[in-house]
Amino acid sequence: MRLEWSKCSKIDINSVGIIGLGYVGLPLALTYVEADVKVIGFDIDDDKIRTLLTHKKSYIKHISDERVQASVEKGLLDVTGDFSRISEVDAIVLCLPTPLNQYREPNLTFVTSTMERILPFFKKGQVLSLESTTYPGTTEEVLKPKIEAQGFTIGEDFYLVYSPEREDPGNPEFTTHTIPKIVGGSTEACLEIGVTLYEKIIKEVVPVSSTGTAELTKLLENIYRAVNIGLVNEMKIVADKMGIDIWEVINAASTKPFGYKAFYPGPGWGGHCIPIDPFYLTWKAKEYGINTRFIELSGEVNTMMPQWVIHKVMDALNDKEKSLKGANILVLGLAYKKNVDDTRESPSVMLMELLREKGANVFYSDPFVKTFPKMREHFFDLDSIELTEGSLNRMDCVLLSTDHDHFDYEFILQHSKLIVDTRGVYKGHYQHVVKA
Structure with a gap:
């Protein structure tokens, strides 16, 4: 302009x-x-x-x-x-x-x-x-x-x-x-x-x-991300059922120099924008008699991802003849994305809630969030645990939710009984690593 x-x-x-x-x-x-x-x-x-x-x-x-x-x-x-x-x-x-x-x-x-x-x-x-x-x-x-x-x-x-x-x-x-x-x-x-x-x-x-143009611009930016995150999370579920590594698929697709932008799956969506902003437009659009189907569908897919991850944890434990109830589960990473201390709308918190509901003993480790923060809807009286050989050995499962660069993933791999990886950190195949 x-x-x-x-x-x-x-x-x-x-x-x-x-x-x-x-x-x-x-x-x-x-x-x-x-x-x-x-x-x-x-x-x-x-x-x-x-x-x-x-x-x-x-x-x-x-x-x-x-x-x-x-x-x-x-x-x-x-x-x-x-x-x-x-x-x-x-x-x-x-x-x-x-x-x-x-x-x-x-x-x-x-x-x-x-x-x-x-x-x-x-x-x-x-x-x-x-x-x-x-x-x-x-x-x-x-x-x-x-x-x-x-x-x-x-x-x-x-x-x-x-x-x-x-x-x-x-x-x-x-x-x-x-x-x-x-x-x-x-x-x-x-x-x-x-x-x-x-x-x-x-x-x-x-x-x-206009101010309306600026307001809608911000929503479009974040809805674009939300819809594509929902798409790749759905693709992850399809690939999993087919026995195909979605991370390998994404890496291969990324070699195309035009017409494709890589988005990556995870345990859900989080942060102060993506889980919230699209629904501002959904709500306003109803005033004009419009149903925003893409937005609502992406919301459904992304919102159900934590439940899908928990089922992967349950299946992985069952394969080791272990029940989720009473199991020690370490959630790795509390922040909503890597290398930050921001826990707003973090899928890690929802994973912890679901694990607690099913009777698991829940722990977390995050180098940037030493104590579970004050949140409007969630509370855990927990401090971040140090990742040592002993603390990892005590866990029945490590649920990798946020892939901070600070973590020593080789050390975690070496001393964990079972890892459920939602971020594609562990490339290749390991007997005790399950991709989710």
Whole structure:
């Protein structure tokens, strides 16, 4: 989209308030500070505030302590739970969770409740950017009326944009600075201000014609992944029944230089995007009388994968004349993907729940998650166990769920009685390795 810049693009943005200092908000805040922009970070978690300001450390694995320390000591990063300080900044960025409720419907509580807290402190000339993944129409239907009710005119004395986050935790090839940024504005003037906001820190800003376009762009990106993950997980089940190694098939297909992109099967789907975002569109599409069959089918396939894996564990134990009930099962890797400490919507947790329901004694090992974290729906009073010859020998089965590079897979292979591998780590055939 080509923009004809007006006087709005000349408005200075010298300070940014970032609400929500998690996997999206914290790297965004640090990137602004590194570009010499003053940042006030807002969070309701006192532990996060104390960790950043007092200890000058990071609570996210892929963000270094040194980076946090440098930002704090630079004097441009402040962190607070006092939302009245929204009045001190030129721009406000919302980096808040948008989960689903029990009926797979959008839950915007974090966004709407935060808006109610900060609305009294808005001032003329500010820009508000929503980065949370949501359904098309959220910015215009939910946020815009709240701002206008405060007496502002969007596009004249207050600016509203939507710019979806595209963070990929643990991916060393892409950073906040290098990942292209989609920006949609409520008006042309809003778009200009939004581009100005992000051009300070992002190498390539991609303007689109509306906030709805930007909202749907993010959903398409993640639905594309969800559908293809569902496809390859279904292919895994078919290949397993046929006695064919799906990993060999994928590697062979990947040699085609066009028309194919490799996706890899696993024990399910996880993270803050893939298991959640597609259903935001499913819910909204019903308003238009549309059933999103591809999305719902991929959801069915991916959601049932943990049950399929557990049946593979049961069959593997049966072959060794061992029952799952009373068996010691070690789940290897708690995070939702390799080399991160993020456990949100992790299939490993669902595997642990299913194992516990069937009477197994459940343990886990994850070098990045030392203690089972506080979660809204799941609880295990467990700490990560150290992988030693003795601890592995005590296990009836090691269920490889997350393939962290940190694990010594040769050592695990040598000292385990039975391994169920959901990630294709062990190539070739081993008598005590079952691929799932």
